[in-house]
Amino acid sequence: MHQVLIVGAGPVGLTLAAELSRYGVQVRIIDRSPHPTETSKALVVWSRTFELMDRMGCTPAFLDAGLHARAASIRNGRTVLGHTGFDTIASPYNFALMLPQCDTERLLNVQLQALGVAVEREVELLGFSQTPTHVEARLGHADGREEGVETSWLVGCDGAHSTVLHGLGFAFQGVAQGDDWMLADVRLEGEGAPPANEIATFLHRDGPFVVFPIPGGRSRIVATVGKTVAGQSRPDPTLSDVQAMADERAGGGFRVADPVWLANFRINERKVSDYAKGRVFLAGDAAHVHSPAGGQGMNTGMQDAFNLSWKLAMVIRGEARASLLDSYTPERSAVGDMVLRNATRMTDMGTLAHPAAQAARNLVLRFMLGFHAVQDRMAATMSEVEIAYAKSLLSIGRHAGDRFPPPQHDGPAPGSGTMPRFVLFSADQARGAALAARFPGVLDPRPRTPPDAQSLLIVRPDGYVGLSVTSNDWAETERFTQLLAA
Ligand SMILES: Cc1cc2nc3c(=O)[nH]c(=O)nc-3n(C[C@H](O)[C@H](O)[C@H](O)COP(=O)(O)OP(=O)(O)OC[C@H]3O[C@@H](n4cnc5c(N)ncnc54)[C@H](O)[C@@H]3O)c2cc1C
Incomplete structure (x- = not known):
C-alpha cells in the first residue's frame, strides 16, 4: 500500500509528489492525460513560490530557464498611468519569473525523477471511498483495465473539474466571470511595444489588453473579446484579430507576428470551503479557480502543496499528531479567499463598461500609483510574500x-x-x-x-x-x- 496517492500531475501534484518524496514518503502519482501540458498556460512564478522552492533545491534551474520581469505598468494607449517596480519586494527573488507552464512542469518532473518517482500516465481516478484507516480508490487504465488500490491518504490535484472534489460531495461555490477572453502567444515587432521585461496592462473602453513577456522573445496577449453568450462558443482568434485588437486598445505602434498559440477562454471564480475530509485532501485548481489577473493561480496551488507536504510527512512518519493536518484547510482556505477576492477585484476594475466609471478609474489609478507606498503594496501582494497565518491553530x-x-x-x-x-x-x-x-x-x-x-x-x-x-x-x-x- 502506498502512503499517498496523488491524482493529477500538473504543477501542484508534481510539487506535492516531489516534496513528499524528499521527505521519504512513498507516493504514487497518476494522471489521465498521456502527456504533460504542452502550452504556456500559467506564466508567472512569484517570489514566495521561489522561497519555498529553495528548500527543494531546484530554484537555479528555474531561474536559468525563465525571463526576469522587473515591473508592471498600467497604460491608457501610449500614456503610462502607473508603474510598479518589483525591486522593492522584500525577497531574494524580487522579480516575477516568466516561465511557460510546460517548462515549470518539465523542471518539476526532473526534480521528481531525481527522487526516483515517475508519473503514471493514462491512469485515471474513477472513484474512491474512505474508512477511518485508509482510502480505497478505483483506477482506470488506458487498456480498459480497472485497478483497485488502497492508500493511507489521497490528494486531489486534479484541476478545475476535479473527480476528487465531486467524490467528496463538496460544492465548488462561485460564478462564471461573464466575459469571453482571447489569448495569443506571439512576437511583438515595433517601437511601440511595451518593454520586454515588463507586464503591461492597457486599459481601454472596450476592455483590457494585457501583455506578458515570455522567454525566447515572445509575448502573451490576453484581452476580453465580448460578453459570454450561454451555449455559444467563439472561434479561436486569428492573427489579424489580435493585430486589430492591439491597434485599437494598445495605441498601435507594434505588429504581432509568428503565433504559437491562439485560443479563447472563460474565467470561473470558484472555491471550496473545506480543503479536506478525513484522509482526502484537495490542492490547487481542484480547490480554487479564478481570473489570471495577477498570475496567482498556479503559485497559490503550489503553495497549497508546500503547506500540505510537510504536515502530511510529519504525521505519516509518526513524528507529529494527526491534528497537525487540521491546520491545512483554515490556513489555505483563507489564502484562497484573499487571492480570489484580489483577482476578482482586478478583473472587475479592468472590465468596467461605463465610460464615466472608466474615466474615474483611470484618474484614481493615476493618482494612487503615483505613491511609492501604493506601488510597493501592490508588488508585495502579487509576490505573495505577505501571506501570513496569524489566525492559524499553529500560531x-x-x-x-x-x-x-x-x-x-x-x-x-x-x-x-x-x-x-x-x-x-x-x-x-x-x-x-x-x-x-x-x-x-x-x-x-x-x-x-x-x-x-x-x-x-x-x-x-x-x-x-x-x-x-x-x-x-x-x-x-x-x-x-x-x-x-x-
Ligand atoms: C489558457 C489558460 C491560461 C492560464 N493562464 C494562467 C496564468 O497566466 N497565471 C496563472 O497563475 N494561472 C493561469 N492558468 C491557470 C493555471 O494553468 C492553473 O492554475 C494550474 O494549471 C493549476 O495547476 P493544477 O496542478 O492545480 O491543475 P492542472 O494543471 O489542471 O492539472 C490537473 C491534472 O490532473 C489530471 N486529472 C484530472 N482529472 C483526473 C483524474 N480523474 N484522474 C487522473 N488525472 C486527472 C489532468 O490531466 C491534469 O494533468 C491558466 C489556465 C489556462 C487554461
Whole structure:
C-alpha cells in the first residue's frame, strides 16, 4: 500500500509528489492525460513560490530557464498611468519569473525523477471511498483495465473539474466571470511595444489588453473579446484579430507576428470551503479557480502543496499528531479567499463598461500609483510574500504566523533538510539544544540565534513563525512543542 496517492500531475501534484518524496514518503502519482501540458498556460512564478522552492533545491534551474520581469505598468494607449517596480519586494527573488507552464512542469518532473518517482500516465481516478484507516480508490487504465488500490491518504490535484472534489460531495461555490477572453502567444515587432521585461496592462473602453513577456522573445496577449453568450462558443482568434485588437486598445505602434498559440477562454471564480475530509485532501485548481489577473493561480496551488507536504510527512512518519493536518484547510482556505477576492477585484476594475466609471478609474489609478507606498503594496501582494497565518491553530504569540524572512542565498533555509523540522531560535543555545533533544522528531537539533535577543521563536518547516514569545518563556515553548509531537 502506498502512503499517498496523488491524482493529477500538473504543477501542484508534481510539487506535492516531489516534496513528499524528499521527505521519504512513498507516493504514487497518476494522471489521465498521456502527456504533460504542452502550452504556456500559467506564466508567472512569484517570489514566495521561489522561497519555498529553495528548500527543494531546484530554484537555479528555474531561474536559468525563465525571463526576469522587473515591473508592471498600467497604460491608457501610449500614456503610462502607473508603474510598479518589483525591486522593492522584500525577497531574494524580487522579480516575477516568466516561465511557460510546460517548462515549470518539465523542471518539476526532473526534480521528481531525481527522487526516483515517475508519473503514471493514462491512469485515471474513477472513484474512491474512505474508512477511518485508509482510502480505497478505483483506477482506470488506458487498456480498459480497472485497478483497485488502497492508500493511507489521497490528494486531489486534479484541476478545475476535479473527480476528487465531486467524490467528496463538496460544492465548488462561485460564478462564471461573464466575459469571453482571447489569448495569443506571439512576437511583438515595433517601437511601440511595451518593454520586454515588463507586464503591461492597457486599459481601454472596450476592455483590457494585457501583455506578458515570455522567454525566447515572445509575448502573451490576453484581452476580453465580448460578453459570454450561454451555449455559444467563439472561434479561436486569428492573427489579424489580435493585430486589430492591439491597434485599437494598445495605441498601435507594434505588429504581432509568428503565433504559437491562439485560443479563447472563460474565467470561473470558484472555491471550496473545506480543503479536506478525513484522509482526502484537495490542492490547487481542484480547490480554487479564478481570473489570471495577477498570475496567482498556479503559485497559490503550489503553495497549497508546500503547506500540505510537510504536515502530511510529519504525521505519516509518526513524528507529529494527526491534528497537525487540521491546520491545512483554515490556513489555505483563507489564502484562497484573499487571492480570489484580489483577482476578482482586478478583473472587475479592468472590465468596467461605463465610460464615466472608466474615466474615474483611470484618474484614481493615476493618482494612487503615483505613491511609492501604493506601488510597493501592490508588488508585495502579487509576490505573495505577505501571506501570513496569524489566525492559524499553529500560531501562538504576537508575531506568530508571519513569514520568517529567508536567508539571502547563504545556504539552505533553516529546517530545509530532508526531514521537515521546526527550528528553535533562542539566545540560550544550551537550553534550546536540550529541548530539541527531547523532541527530535519535531525540532531541528541545532537551535539558531534569534534576530532579536528578547524573543524566543519556533519557525515552521515552511518558514512561518509558529511560536513567538519572550526569551524566558520556556513553559510556553515546551507546551507548543508538546502539542505538536506525536
Ligand atoms: C489558457 C489558460 C491560461 C492560464 N493562464 C494562467 C496564468 O497566466 N497565471 C496563472 O497563475 N494561472 C493561469 N492558468 C491557470 C493555471 O494553468 C492553473 O492554475 C494550474 O494549471 C493549476 O495547476 P493544477 O496542478 O492545480 O491543475 P492542472 O494543471 O489542471 O492539472 C490537473 C491534472 O490532473 C489530471 N486529472 C484530472 N482529472 C483526473 C483524474 N480523474 N484522474 C487522473 N488525472 C486527472 C489532468 O490531466 C491534469 O494533468 C491558466 C489556465 C489556462 C487554461
